[in-house]
Amino acid sequence: MYNSHNGKVPVPTLERLATYLRYLIDLEQSHIETISSAEVERQTGINAAQFRKDLSYFGEFGKPGVGYNVIDLQSRIAHILKIDREQRVILVGAGNLGSALIGYPGLKEHRFNLVAVFDNSASKIGRPLWELQIQDIATLKEANATLEARIAILAVPATAAQKAADALVEAGVTAILNFAPILLRVPPSVYVRNVSFLQELAVLSYHLSAAPEN
C-alpha cells in the first residue's frame, strides 16, 4: 500500500492507531479499564516502544506505573483519526466487493455513514443494495451536491476506475479508497489510498518462502 501524499504523521503510525483502536474497543467490551504498553505488545504484536512512539506524536498519554485508561485512549485515538464524528461515504461499484464493503459491520459502529451507491450498469441501477438503491453514476455530481460526501470507496474493475475517479473528483470527493488495481490520476488535493489484493498476497508470498518450514 502506498499513498499519493502524506501528512507529517507517518502513515504506518496512523494504520497502527486504527489497530490500537480496534483492540481498545475489544477491551472495553470485556470491561477492562487500564492497559500497559507491554500488554498492547502481547495482544497486538506491535512493539511496546513503537506503541509509545506512535502516541507521542499526539501529546501525553497514560500514567507511569498505572498505564492507559482504555476508554480515554480510545476516544483520543478516535479524535485523532477524526472518526469521532460522522463521515459520509459514497460507494462506486455495486458488485461483490461493493456489496461486501457496504455490509461490513464496523462501518456504522465507527460513524462512517454510507449514504449512496453508484454503478454504471443498467442491470444494477435502480435495484436495492442493502438499505440503499443503486444510482446511475451519471448522476453522481448532482446527487453529491446534496449529500456532500467527501470520502468515496471505489470498487469497480480496473477498466472503469479512472473514469469513475474523475467523476468523484468532479463531484467534490477529496479522499478515495481505491480497490481497482490501477494507479489513479487525481489532482494533488485529492488523497488516494490503494488497497491491492495482489500486493497483499505478494507480501504474504514473500514471507511464506522466507519463513521456516513447519
Place this chain on the structure above:
Amino acid sequence: MYNSHNGKVPVPTLERLATYLRYLIDLEQSHIETISSAEVERQTGINAAQFRKDLSYFGEFGKPGVGYNVIDLQSRIAHILKIDREQRVILVGAGNLGSALIGYPGLKEHRFNLVAVFDNSASKIGRPLWELQIQDIATLKEANATLEARIAILAVPATAAQKAADALVEAGVTAILNFAPILLRVPPSVYVRNVSFLQELAVLSYHLSAAPEN
C-alpha cells in the same frame, strides 16, 4: 495494516515492490522498454530516491543514463516476491467478500492459484463458486493434505475468524491474509497480514480533514 513478524526487508518496501510490479506490467503492455526512476516517481507518486533505495535491498538494478529495462525489472521483482512460481491459495469464507476475491482477475495473472474454497454454512457447502465447489470447513485439514496450499485468505465474520484460523494452522497453512476485524492468535511460525477496511477508512479520514479544502 501491521504484521505479526517481519523479515529484514521492511514491509513498506515489499508493498512498494508490488506497486512497481503492477506499473511495470502496464508499461510492458504499452510496449515501453526502459524507464527512469524519475518516470517511476511521476507515474506512481513514489519518490525516485525511495524507488532506488527499495531496489538496493536486492542488488544492482538499472544502468546509469539508460534507466531500467521494463521486462528485466518486472521479472526480478516477481522473483524477489516469489510470485514467479505458482502459489496455491485456499479461501475460507464464501460470502460477498470471498466471491469478490476469488473473481479478482489479477490472481491468475500472478500465478496465485486458488485451489479450494471452504465455508461452515450448510446452505453454501456443495454449491459452486466460480469454478470451484464450496467445501465444508470441517474437511479442511483432510483436503489440504492433498492440496498442500500454504497461503490462505480468511474472509469470514469476526466471530468465526479465530476458529477458522486454528483450522488453517492445523491444516499446514503458514501465511494468512485476514480480512476479519480481529487480531488472530497464531503460532510465531505463521505469518498473518491483516486487511482492515475500517483502518483504511480511518487513514483516509485523517487525511481528509487535514487536506486543504477544494
